[in-house]
Amino acid sequence: IRGEAIVVFTDSSFKELADLLAYDEGELNEEAEKELLMDVTNVLNGACLNGIGEQIETELAYSPPSLLGQHVPIKELLAHEKLGWDHALLVEISYTLEDRSFNCTMFLLMPGESILVVKAALDRLLEEL
Numbered sequence: 001i002r003g004e005a006i007v008v009f010t011d012s013s014f015k016e017l018a019d020l021l022a023y024d025e026g027e028l029n030e031e032a033e034k035e036l037l038m039d040v041t042n043v044l045n046g047a048c049l050n051g052i053g054e055q056i057e058t059e060l061a062y063s064p065p066s067l068l069g070q071h072v073p074i075k076e077l078l079a080h081e082k083l084g085w086d087h088a089l090l091v092e093i094s095y096t097l098e099d100r101s102f103n104c105t106m107f108l109l110m111p112g113e114s115i116l117v118v119k120a121a122l123d124r125l126l127e128e129l
Contacts, residue, residue: 001060001117003088003110005049007041008074016102034067041065044106048093056121085111089118 009017018028018036028036042065053060069076091108110118 001058001110001114003108003114005045005062006068006107006109007044007065007104008107009037009040009104011071013102013104016097016100020097020100020102033070037067038065044095044104048106048108056118056125058117058121085109087112089115 014033014037017040018025018033021036023032023036045062045065049060049062089108089110091110093106093108094103095106096103
């Protein structure tokens with residue numbers, strides 16, 4: 001299964017996340033911000049993709065996250081010409097923390113050939129019920 005997992009944090013959620021992880025405002029230089037984003041994104045991607053793979057009985061491999069942009073509108077990140085696909089399955093997963101203002105969104109994008117693999121896995125899963 002091929003695809004992209006994109007995690008989007010708002011500026012206010014990033015500040016909330018830094019506070020939750022006990023970062024002082026003075027500690028958060030540009031490099032520390034990137035490291036924090038990469039670490040949290042890696043944990044979210046791993047947990048989500050491993051869970052999906054387990055449910056559809058397919059091992060999913062993924063590469064370490066990379067930073068596509070900071071303070072960039074999501075529309076620019078998802079520009080058609082950047083992905084190079086004619087169509088894709090989009091799965092949106094929203095994360096929030098109870099009693100906190102933190103939230104982020106993960107977008108899973110899978111191109112056509114991967115959609116067929118996911119469909120076959122889901123069909124197998126449903127037949128077993």
